[in-house]
Amino acid sequence: MSTQNRNRFGRRAFLAGSAALLGTPSIAQAIDGEGTTEVERDLSRVVKRNISSFRSLDWQPYFSNLRNGAILVDIDSRALHFWNEDGRYFLYPSSVPLTEDLTRRGRTRVIRKVEGPSWRPTPAMRKRNPEWPEFVGPGPDNPLGSHALYLSWTYYRIHGTHDTRKIGRRSSNGCIGLYNEHIAQLFGMAKIGTQVLLI
Known part of the structure; x- marks a missing residue:
C-alpha cells in the first residue's frame, strides 16, 4: 500500500x-449560604496539561443500590460518572479542585437543584481575594454556569461553567465543574437525594 x-x-x-x-x-464531549460556592483560579496563566484520563467504572463497588441514581466523581481522572435508577450510565469530563487541601472526598447527596444559580464567594475566598465581588447573579459572568446541584456539604456544588477551558483541569476551590450542556443533562436526571461519592 x-x-x-x-x-x-x-x-x-x-x-x-x-x-x-x-x-x-454515554461519553461526554468537548441549605445554607444561598448561592455560595467556589470560583476557579485565573486561567490566563499557561497550563501545561489539560487531560482527563477516562475509565469506565461499575457502580457496584461504590454503591449498594441505585435508588435516586448515583454520582461518582473520580478526582484523579477528572471525570464524573452517573448511573440512573435503571442503571443507564453517563460519563462527563469535569474540573476538580486545584490542590489536595481544597479537595473533599467521601459521601454526600444532592439536597437542592437550581437552574440559573447565583453565586457568593465563601468567607475563606473573600479573605484570600477581597477584590472578588460579594455577589454575582445568574448569567454569563456567573462561575456556577447554567445549573447547580447543591450537596449536603456546605459550600460544595456540582455545577456548570461558562469558561470551558476549566474542564479537565485541576482548577477549582473545591467544587466539581461540568460543561453547561452536561450539567443541564445531569440536572434533568439527578434527583433530590441522589447519592454522591467523591473518590
Whole structure:
C-alpha cells in the first residue's frame, strides 16, 4: 500500500472513529449560604496539561443500590460518572479542585437543584481575594454556569461553567465543574437525594 493510500485510510479511520465517539451519549464531549460556592483560579496563566484520563467504572463497588441514581466523581481522572435508577450510565469530563487541601472526598447527596444559580464567594475566598465581588447573579459572568446541584456539604456544588477551558483541569476551590450542556443533562436526571461519592 502506498504512503498516500495509508494516510488516506488513516484519516478516514480517524474521522469515522471521531464521529462514532461524538455520537455516543454515554461519553461526554468537548441549605445554607444561598448561592455560595467556589470560583476557579485565573486561567490566563499557561497550563501545561489539560487531560482527563477516562475509565469506565461499575457502580457496584461504590454503591449498594441505585435508588435516586448515583454520582461518582473520580478526582484523579477528572471525570464524573452517573448511573440512573435503571442503571443507564453517563460519563462527563469535569474540573476538580486545584490542590489536595481544597479537595473533599467521601459521601454526600444532592439536597437542592437550581437552574440559573447565583453565586457568593465563601468567607475563606473573600479573605484570600477581597477584590472578588460579594455577589454575582445568574448569567454569563456567573462561575456556577447554567445549573447547580447543591450537596449536603456546605459550600460544595456540582455545577456548570461558562469558561470551558476549566474542564479537565485541576482548577477549582473545591467544587466539581461540568460543561453547561452536561450539567443541564445531569440536572434533568439527578434527583433530590441522589447519592454522591467523591473518590
